[in-house]
Structures are given as structure tokens and as C-alpha cells.
Amino acid sequence: MEKIFKEAIEKEALLATRRHFLSSLGTGIGALAMGSFLGSCGTQSAVKTSSLKIPPHFGKAKSVIFLHMAGAPSQLELFDYKPVLAKFDGKECPKELIEGKKFAFIRGIPNLLGPKANFAQYGQAGHWISDHMPHLSTQADKITFLKGMYTDQFNHAPAQLLMHTGSARLGRPSMGSWVSYGLGSENENLPSFMVLASGGKNPDAGKSAWGSGFLPSIYQGVQCRSAGEPVLFIQNPAGVNTDIRKASIDAINAVNQETFQEFGDPETVARMGQYEMAYKMQSSVPEVMDISKEPAYIHELYGTKPGEEAFANNCLLARKMVEQGVRFVQLFDWGWDSHGTSKSGSVDWGLHQKCLETDRAISGLLIDLEQRGLLEETLIVWGGEFGRTPMQENREGKTQDYFGRDHHTDAFTMWLAGGGIKPGFSFGETDELGYATVNGKTSIYDLQATILHCLGIEHESFTFPFQGRNFRLTDVFGKVIQPILA
Amino acid sequence: MILLDAGPSDWVLFFGHFHPVLVHLPIGMLLIAVIMYFFASKKSVPYVFFWAFISAVFSCLMGWALSQSGEYDENTLFFHQWLGVAVAVLSGALAYMTAYWSQDAAMARLIKPFLFVSVALITLTGHFGGNLTHGSDYLTAYLPQPIRGWVGMEPRAEQGGANEPAIRKIANIEAALIYQDLVQPVLKQKCWSCHNAEKQKGKLRMDSPAFLMTGGEDGAIIKAGFPEESEIIKRLLLPDSDEHHMPPKGKPGFSEEEISILHWWLKEGADFKKKVKDASADAKIKTILKRYSSGESSGPYLSPVFKMSISEADESDVKDLQKLGLLVNPSAKDQPFLEVNAVNAYGLGDKELEALVNIQDQIVSLKLGKTKISDASMKQLATMPLLIFLALDHTKVSDKGLTSLEGLRYLESLNLYGTQVSDAGLASLAKIKSLKHLYVWQSKVTDAGLATFKKARPGVQVDNGFKGKWPLEIDTIRVEEKMK
The missing domain is CATH 1.20.120 (Four Helix Bundle (Hemerythrin (Met), subunit A))
Structure with missing residues (x-):
């Protein structure tokens, strides 16, 4: 008899490998630290995923809609008006500008390329906006431009990662995850961080651009599709009704609860939260994702066609999500990489097509949020992962068939509107050729710090302990852009 | 030697x-x-x-x-x-x-x-x-009254942290002295602590015009008329990480406006007796001067409510409300101000709302859009003295109820989109002096009523839905032609 007991204990001990031991040890300590940070109840806090947490400061924005034009739109054809560049159109780029610089495709000495758009000033603010964005120009006074943005990554994927996770390498949590982790969701039936992609492709950085990194996986972005089933794999399988589904989830979670008590891995708790959320989403998501019930004047405003996979539909969905209390909505639209290697990739025709797809929808979004009283609480961010060169691309040393520009890190334009941001303002300036920022230099970290600030989060103290050090979105950089705050 | x-x-x-x-x-x-x-x-x-x-x-x-x-x-x-x-x-x-x-x-x-x-x-x-x-005033800088008076010290100037603006309001900006009224207060706040009679970092004193012109161990810091060549400006404009940047790391820096004013004074000859009206100001300087004369702050706006000290709500009251499905959360960590949101409780009616009475002194934001409340609740809302943000969209509230809200002294944003409110309701809202944003889209408000309201309260942003031409005609062919 004694032998049997002994054997049982030994078997049990064998089950707990060194890995289990280390993981329970590590997470135990981590959870303690997290508990003290959140001022709540240790590991259990991960269970209450949708419970609202508290911003450390008075934040003016309650939610964020980040409109990412994946591929990087040309600032020189949209918002950064450079008449001097037009004068030097076709001339060789001054050597001192490109000496020692590396470009993704430009080789040797390229020619300068004047702006391929017509500009005019709009609104009380006198913003320069090109004729590619006619609808947006009517909304000029809502917008604050950041014309002095710069980055240090000239390839799409790392630059997108830097923009959204604060690191060009994989593995860090995305901004939306940080925000969900810090503030939670208002709506208990919807995830706090949702992602919508259009343009036929996910961004180059892939799902890592909305991953949760080392934060509990419940905080990762939930990607929804605007055509077909909004979220894959949450509908009941054939022959399973809601009651059976609920019963099986309860059973799985009961097992998970036991596993959690045995090993103490917070990921188990996160998984339980995800099952619960998926169950709730079965009814809440189809409702929020259904734009067919929107009145005709709303479709007219955004230029939406129900059932289509389109950026315009995603804009309308973003409004619906924010209205329902979703904290962070991330939109990606692919196809802004205007190298000039094809007609659709040209900075005149191709870029204009992308603007036709987005200009009305973005402007409609601003108008719609405003008339619903949501704009003062919603922060809109528009931009790409870097800018485009004032020089025409000369891939393989040859002039391209179409007008195009290479990736550029030294200067690009982004804009913000809504919650906590001064309306009708412009910050930062580039030189006469639009090559580099001359004042109001704004790093990606500065932008991230500012977005967090608008939500009431102090980026320097908002950390998560991982592998022995406290990590934050802005790493060790970033300064809130004070002049643009309202 | x-x-x-x-x-x-x-x-x-x-x-x-x-x-x-x-x-x-x-x-x-x-x-x-x-x-x-x-x-x-x-x-x-x-x-x-x-x-x-x-x-x-x-x-x-x-x-x-x-x-x-x-x-x-x-x-x-x-x-x-x-x-x-x-x-x-x-x-x-x-x-x-x-x-x-x-x-x-x-x-x-x-x-x-x-x-x-x-x-x-x-x-x-x-x-x-x-x-x-x-510095010799460090020890007694925060000596409280009335002891200050007993020992013959001047009362301490009302001053916030070093990040607060050095200049608050200048009544007659035209007659103001550029150095004395605009430059010196900033230098005093941000430079003097290290460059004064007792301490001269870099052998530099900045606490009087004569010392300012003398400069420090690296020579003059001011080149009158040439701000770009003046060390004082150069140091301010260096990147924060540069070891020569002034003020040094950890000390509050100059704002862009403060640098602009200093730059302007240097450009105008670094004259200690020059008045604002005798100097030529460009558009940028004019905006800054205008702000100084009106006394409005350049920093982000925060409702005066958040500067008040109020008592905290009872935790059990908050828990009771959460049982009703309401989100009740502090506006910020460790602050007594509460925000209430009914996004998960659209079934909430007038009766349930009565439960808010226990936290009425703490509520600053109340979102009741799409709930079943009616005019009967408006009297109760009127008893929430610190209400800043109120959303009543898609509720049964009407003109009658709005009369109760006149007494809300801090209300800045009111959302009445999708309600039965009409022009008469707007008239009573015009009495709320703190109002900044008003949303009346899809209500019964008429253009005429809106015009009257805007006349009475030009500072309020009223949104009655977008009425412009939409969508715009876009000339796509022209772009095709440019292609060639």
C-alpha cells in the first residue's frame, strides 16, 4: 500500500518538470509585481478582462482610432507642400543630402521629383492640402499635422513594428495592447482592442503589429473582417446550439481553473477569459459588425457598400466600435507604397486611387464622430510607417516608367484629431526640399507618448515587468508633444 | 601662469x-x-x-x-x-x-x-x-504664514511649480518693458537658481542686466541684435541630451514661446529699456503677446473642477451602482472624481438613476445615452454640482427637463443628439455659462433656433449634423492626363 502512495507521489513529481517549476516561480513573482502596479488582486486580475481600470491622469480621450496607411503614403503629394522642390524637378539631388545615407532602392545619384499634386490652403488654420484629398480639406480645422516626424527604419515591417510596438524587433506588445492592459474595455461584451485590415493584404509586420507580446494574451488585438464572417471560428459548429456551447465552455474552464490552481500560469486565466469573450462575441460582434442597418445618409457620408471588404466600411465599423466603448481600433489599409514601378504604384495616378478609396471615408468618420459628440473623446491618428523621398526612385540605377518615390526616414507627415488635441494646428517643419525636419522633430516615441498622454497615461511610469526589467511602450525614449495638446 | x-x-x-x-x-x-x-x-x-x-x-x-x-x-x-x-x-x-x-x-x-x-x-x-x-532663501522659501509676517519676510508669491508659466497676465502689453516684464520673469524662474549672487555655475550670473551682459567663463552669452550667435539661445536650442543644453537635465526647460520671446528681445537689440510698442513684432510674436495680455494659459486646458479638493465617495455606494450594470470609475488614479457610464446598462430608467444620489457630489461625467431615463431625472442631475460632461443622446429628455440643468456651473459638454429637444430647450441652455460643446443633431432644433443660440453664446460649438454638399465631385480624368 505504502508503495503505491510513494509511486503516485513520484509520478506527480515527474509531471512537474523544471520548466513548470521555473514558470510558476517566475510568474508568481511577476504577478506579485503586477498586482502591486495595478493595485488589485494579483493573478486574479487577469480574469476580469473587461473591467475598466483607471488612467493615472485626467485623460481627455477615451478611445483611439489609428488609421495606418500601410506602405507609407507620400507626404510630398498630400500635406507637406514644397514649391521649391517643384522648381528643382528633374535636377540631380545635391550630393551632400545623400552622402552616407542608405535607401531601400535608390542607388547612385537620383533626380529630384517635384510634387505631383496641386496644393491649396484650407480652413482657418491655413493647412496646405493637395487635391488628392478634397473631402479632407473641408475638415482641415479639426486636424493637427505633425510635419516633422522621423524614424530610423526604412523597411516596412520593422518600421510598422516600431510604430505600433516601440521596437523594430518582434516580441513587444502593441500600443493597443498596452492601452487595453492599462485602461480595460468599457463594453463587457466586446474586446477592448480591435483590428480591421483592408487593401487586400495584411500589413508587412503581420499580426505582430497588434500582438500582445509579453502582456497577457487577452490584451492582443482581435482582427475582424468586414466581409464574410466578422471573426473566424467563433460561430457554433454545425449541430451545436448555444446551450451546448455554453456548457462545453463552462466545462473546459472548470478544467482550466484546476490547471491554474495546480501550476499558477496566468496564461491559463487569459485562456479562460478568451473562451468567455468568444462566447459573448458570438452575439455582440455580428451586431457591431453589421453596417447594413445603417441609414442611407451614413453610407453616403462614408461611401460604404455593405458586404464589401473596403477601407470605407472599416471606418464606419470603427465608429460603431468606439460608440460601443471599444478602447483601441486599429485600421490598416495596404497599397500606399508608391515606388513608381507600376501604374498603381505611382505617386500621381496610383496614390490618387488610394486617396479616392480613403479620403471620403476618413472625412466622413471625422464628421460622424463630431455630430455624435464622440470626437472630443476619440483620438484619431493618421499616417504611415515612414515617409517618401523628395527624389524620384531609380531602382537598379534606371529611371522608372512611372513617377515614384523611395522609402524615407528623415521626414514624414502624420496627423491627429479629436480627444485632447488642439484642432487646426501644425507642428514641425521640413526644409525647402522636404528632405529633413528642421524644427519640431518628432520621433515615433514622442507620438506614442502623446497618444498615451491623451488617454491619461504617463508613458514613463506605465511599465510591465518582464525577464527582470520593467518594459514600457516607449522603451527609454519619448517626450509628450506639449504644443499640440488642447 | x-x-x-x-x-x-x-x-x-x-x-x-x-x-x-x-x-x-x-x-x-x-x-x-x-x-x-x-x-x-x-x-x-x-x-x-x-x-x-x-x-x-x-x-x-x-x-x-x-x-x-x-x-x-x-x-x-x-x-x-x-x-x-x-x-x-x-x-x-x-x-x-x-x-x-x-x-x-x-x-x-x-x-x-x-x-x-x-x-x-x-x-x-x-x-x-x-x-x-x-541659495540663501532655500530653507525659508516655504515658511508658512503667519510666521513669515512675524519674522518680517514678504508673503510668498502665489506660484505653482516651475512648469507653471512665469508670466500670467499683463494688462497693458503695449507699455510693458520687453526685458523686465517678459524676459526676466522666465530667467528668474529657470536660470537664477544656478546663476545668482551665491552660486555662479560656469562663473555666470544672470540676476541683473549688467551680469547678463558680462557673461561667464566662456565669454559673453549675449550678442545684441544677433540671437543666432548668442550663446544663451544656442544653449537653449541644443538637444536635451547634449551636456551643454540649458537648463540642465532634470530642471524644467524653456517652452517654445519663452524661447521665441527671448529670441525676439535679442533681435531687437537686447535693450533693457525697450517697450513692446517700440519693437517690431512678427505674427508669431504677436500671437504670444496677445495671449500674455489676455492672460489665458498656453498649456492644455483642465476644468477648474479637478483643482478642487472634495471628499471621496463611499466604496460600498460605488459597488451598489456597479451591480446595476453601471461603470463607475475615478477620472484618474487616486482622485475622488467619478465618471459614470451606462454603456452596459441601456435598460436604466428614472427609478434606477436615483441610486446615484450617494455619489452626486463626485460625478464629473455622466453618460446616459440610449437609456430609458426621462425629464423626471433632470432634477436629480441638477443636484450634481461638479458635472462637466453629460450625454443624454437618444433619451426621452425634452425642453421641459432642460430647464432644470440651468444651475450646472461647470457643465462643458452636453449631448442631446437624437432627442426631442427644440429651440425652447436651447434658450434655457444658453444660461449655462460654462458650456463649450453642444450636440443637437437629429433633434427638433431649427436653424432659426440655432442662430439665436449662437448669437447669445458665440463661444459654444454647436453641432447640428453635417449639412454641406457631400460627396464632392472629384476630377479623376484630369489626374489620368497628368500621368503622361
Whole structure:
């Protein structure tokens, strides 16, 4: 008899490998630290995923809609008006500008390329906006431009990662995850961080651009599709009704609860939260994702066609999500990489097509949020992962068939509107050729710090302990852009 | 001579910078020795005095090294230096006395007076040392009233942190002196603490026009008429991470506006007597001046409500409300102000809303859109004195109910989109002086009613839905042509 007991204990001990031991040890300590940070109840806090947490400061924005034009739109054809560049159109780029610089495709000495758009000033603010964005120009006074943005990554994927996770390498949590982790969701039936992609492709950085990194996986972005089933794999399988589904989830979670008590891995708790959320989403998501019930004047405003996979539909969905209390909505639209290697990739025709797809929808979004009283609480961010060169691309040393520009890190334009941001303002300036920022230099970290600030989060103290050090979105950089705050 | 001109070597200053750290050792040891002499065994006292002596000698050496930087007020330094030396000598003497004189009754009588003198000396030395690093007004800067009055000090100027604007409001901006009224307050707030009578970092004083023009160890800091060549501007514009950036890391920096004004003053000849009206101002300067004359703050706006100190709501009351499905959360961490949101409780009616009575003094934001509440609840909302943000969209609220809201003194945003509110309701809302945003889309408000309201309250942003031409015609063919 004694032998049997002994054997049982030994078997049990064998089950707990060194890995289990280390993981329970590590997470135990981590959870303690997290508990003290959140001022709540240790590991259990991960269970209450949708419970609202508290911003450390008075934040003016309650939610964020980040409109990412994946591929990087040309600032020189949209918002950064450079008449001097037009004068030097076709001339060789001054050597001192490109000496020692590396470009993704430009080789040797390229020619300068004047702006391929017509500009005019709009609104009380006198913003320069090109004729590619006619609808947006009517909304000029809502917008604050950041014309002095710069980055240090000239390839799409790392630059997108830097923009959204604060690191060009994989593995860090995305901004939306940080925000969900810090503030939670208002709506208990919807995830706090949702992602919508259009343009036929996910961004180059892939799902890592909305991953949760080392934060509990419940905080990762939930990607929804605007055509077909909004979220894959949450509908009941054939022959399973809601009651059976609920019963099986309860059973799985009961097992998970036991596993959690045995090993103490917070990921188990996160998984339980995800099952619960998926169950709730079965009814809440189809409702929020259904734009067919929107009145005709709303479709007219955004230029939406129900059932289509389109950026315009995603804009309308973003409004619906924010209205329902979703904290962070991330939109990606692919196809802004205007190298000039094809007609659709040209900075005149191709870029204009992308603007036709987005200009009305973005402007409609601003108008719609405003008339619903949501704009003062919603922060809109528009931009790409870097800018485009004032020089025409000369891939393989040859002039391209179409007008195009290479990736550029030294200067690009982004804009913000809504919650906590001064309306009708412009910050930062580039030189006469639009090559580099001359004042109001704004790093990606500065932008991230500012977005967090608008939500009431102090980026320097908002950390998560991982592998022995406290990590934050802005790493060790970033300064809130004070002049643009309202 | 060449050596002298080169100034102290890095090594001297390196050790010098340890003086403020080391100096606390002899202070502590001396005091503990005195305490031990009176209240504990006298046996170990000589040892403590001996180590106090050793540490005091080292402190003196390093203090001397630090003084070589020449950044300190000579008078204060003289007293601090020689008092310090006296303390070192005295602690050595006391080590000797307590060791060898204690047994001798006649000599032992001398020890006590020396102990008192040593405490007095170390206090004085420490005080002068403090004055050297922090400035002579550091200790008493926050002396409260009425003691301030008793000792004959001026009342402390109402001042926030160093990040608060140095200039608040200038009534007659045209007659103001550029230096005295616009430049000096900023220098005083952000430069003087290190460049003053007692402390002259980089051998620079900035607390009077004459010193400002003299410059520091690297020469003049001002080149009148040429701001770009003036060291003072260059230092301000260096990147924060640069070691020559001023003010140094950790100290509040200049705002863009403050730099612009300083730049302007330098460009206008760095004239200490020039008035605003005698200088030519460009558009940027004019905007800044306009702001100074109106007294509005340049920083982000925050409702005055958040500066109030109010009591916290009862936690059990908050929990009861959460049971109704309401989100009840503080506006910010550790703040008593509460935000209530009914996004998960659209079934909420007038009766359920009564439960808010327990936290009515704390609510600053109330979102009741799409709920079943009606005019009956408006009286209750009127009893929430600190309400800033109120959303009543898609509810049954009407003009009748809105009359109750007139008394809300801090209400800034009111959402009435999708309600039965009409022009009569707008008339009562016009009485809310704090109102900034009003949303009346898809209500019964008419264009005429809106015009009347806008006339009465031009500062309020009213949104009645988008009425412009939409979508715009876009000339796509023209772009195709440009392609060629």
C-alpha cells in the first residue's frame, strides 16, 4: 500500500518538470509585481478582462482610432507642400543630402521629383492640402499635422513594428495592447482592442503589429473582417446550439481553473477569459459588425457598400466600435507604397486611387464622430510607417516608367484629431526640399507618448515587468508633444 | 601662469564633487559623539570623535577641490571654508580631550563647553554650505504664514511649480518693458537658481542686466541684435541630451514661446529699456503677446473642477451602482472624481438613476445615452454640482427637463443628439455659462433656433449634423492626363 502512495507521489513529481517549476516561480513573482502596479488582486486580475481600470491622469480621450496607411503614403503629394522642390524637378539631388545615407532602392545619384499634386490652403488654420484629398480639406480645422516626424527604419515591417510596438524587433506588445492592459474595455461584451485590415493584404509586420507580446494574451488585438464572417471560428459548429456551447465552455474552464490552481500560469486565466469573450462575441460582434442597418445618409457620408471588404466600411465599423466603448481600433489599409514601378504604384495616378478609396471615408468618420459628440473623446491618428523621398526612385540605377518615390526616414507627415488635441494646428517643419525636419522633430516615441498622454497615461511610469526589467511602450525614449495638446 | 589659466583639472573637480556626499559623515558622527557623551557610555566617545576628525579632514580637502570651480559666492565660501576647517580641528581636539582628560576632574570640566561650541560650529558650517548649493532663501522659501509676517519676510508669491508659466497676465502689453516684464520673469524662474549672487555655475550670473551682459567663463552669452550667435539661445536650442543644453537635465526647460520671446528681445537689440510698442513684432510674436495680455494659459486646458479638493465617495455606494450594470470609475488614479457610464446598462430608467444620489457630489461625467431615463431625472442631475460632461443622446429628455440643468456651473459638454429637444430647450441652455460643446443633431432644433443660440453664446460649438454638399465631385480624368 505504502508503495503505491510513494509511486503516485513520484509520478506527480515527474509531471512537474523544471520548466513548470521555473514558470510558476517566475510568474508568481511577476504577478506579485503586477498586482502591486495595478493595485488589485494579483493573478486574479487577469480574469476580469473587461473591467475598466483607471488612467493615472485626467485623460481627455477615451478611445483611439489609428488609421495606418500601410506602405507609407507620400507626404510630398498630400500635406507637406514644397514649391521649391517643384522648381528643382528633374535636377540631380545635391550630393551632400545623400552622402552616407542608405535607401531601400535608390542607388547612385537620383533626380529630384517635384510634387505631383496641386496644393491649396484650407480652413482657418491655413493647412496646405493637395487635391488628392478634397473631402479632407473641408475638415482641415479639426486636424493637427505633425510635419516633422522621423524614424530610423526604412523597411516596412520593422518600421510598422516600431510604430505600433516601440521596437523594430518582434516580441513587444502593441500600443493597443498596452492601452487595453492599462485602461480595460468599457463594453463587457466586446474586446477592448480591435483590428480591421483592408487593401487586400495584411500589413508587412503581420499580426505582430497588434500582438500582445509579453502582456497577457487577452490584451492582443482581435482582427475582424468586414466581409464574410466578422471573426473566424467563433460561430457554433454545425449541430451545436448555444446551450451546448455554453456548457462545453463552462466545462473546459472548470478544467482550466484546476490547471491554474495546480501550476499558477496566468496564461491559463487569459485562456479562460478568451473562451468567455468568444462566447459573448458570438452575439455582440455580428451586431457591431453589421453596417447594413445603417441609414442611407451614413453610407453616403462614408461611401460604404455593405458586404464589401473596403477601407470605407472599416471606418464606419470603427465608429460603431468606439460608440460601443471599444478602447483601441486599429485600421490598416495596404497599397500606399508608391515606388513608381507600376501604374498603381505611382505617386500621381496610383496614390490618387488610394486617396479616392480613403479620403471620403476618413472625412466622413471625422464628421460622424463630431455630430455624435464622440470626437472630443476619440483620438484619431493618421499616417504611415515612414515617409517618401523628395527624389524620384531609380531602382537598379534606371529611371522608372512611372513617377515614384523611395522609402524615407528623415521626414514624414502624420496627423491627429479629436480627444485632447488642439484642432487646426501644425507642428514641425521640413526644409525647402522636404528632405529633413528642421524644427519640431518628432520621433515615433514622442507620438506614442502623446497618444498615451491623451488617454491619461504617463508613458514613463506605465511599465510591465518582464525577464527582470520593467518594459514600457516607449522603451527609454519619448517626450509628450506639449504644443499640440488642447 | 599657464596652469592657472587652464583652471582646475578634471581630477580636482571629480573629487570635489564628492564633497556634498562625504560632508554628512562628520556632521552625523560629531552629533552622535556629543549625544553619546551625555546619554551613553563615555568609553567609545573618543573613537567616534577620532573618525569624525578623519572624515572632516577629507571633507575639507574635497571641499577645497570643489571651491576651485569658482562657481560660488566668495563671502559665503570664506565663512564656510574656515568654519569647516575649525570643525575638523575641533573634532580632533575633542577626540584627544575625551580620551585623556576625562579622568582629570579639572580638565574634564572644559570638555562640555567645547562640545557645545562644536555643535554650534557644525550647524553654522552646514547652513552656509546649504546656502552655497541651494541659495540663501532655500530653507525659508516655504515658511508658512503667519510666521513669515512675524519674522518680517514678504508673503510668498502665489506660484505653482516651475512648469507653471512665469508670466500670467499683463494688462497693458503695449507699455510693458520687453526685458523686465517678459524676459526676466522666465530667467528668474529657470536660470537664477544656478546663476545668482551665491552660486555662479560656469562663473555666470544672470540676476541683473549688467551680469547678463558680462557673461561667464566662456565669454559673453549675449550678442545684441544677433540671437543666432548668442550663446544663451544656442544653449537653449541644443538637444536635451547634449551636456551643454540649458537648463540642465532634470530642471524644467524653456517652452517654445519663452524661447521665441527671448529670441525676439535679442533681435531687437537686447535693450533693457525697450517697450513692446517700440519693437517690431512678427505674427508669431504677436500671437504670444496677445495671449500674455489676455492672460489665458498656453498649456492644455483642465476644468477648474479637478483643482478642487472634495471628499471621496463611499466604496460600498460605488459597488451598489456597479451591480446595476453601471461603470463607475475615478477620472484618474487616486482622485475622488467619478465618471459614470451606462454603456452596459441601456435598460436604466428614472427609478434606477436615483441610486446615484450617494455619489452626486463626485460625478464629473455622466453618460446616459440610449437609456430609458426621462425629464423626471433632470432634477436629480441638477443636484450634481461638479458635472462637466453629460450625454443624454437618444433619451426621452425634452425642453421641459432642460430647464432644470440651468444651475450646472461647470457643465462643458452636453449631448442631446437624437432627442426631442427644440429651440425652447436651447434658450434655457444658453444660461449655462460654462458650456463649450453642444450636440443637437437629429433633434427638433431649427436653424432659426440655432442662430439665436449662437448669437447669445458665440463661444459654444454647436453641432447640428453635417449639412454641406457631400460627396464632392472629384476630377479623376484630369489626374489620368497628368500621368503622361
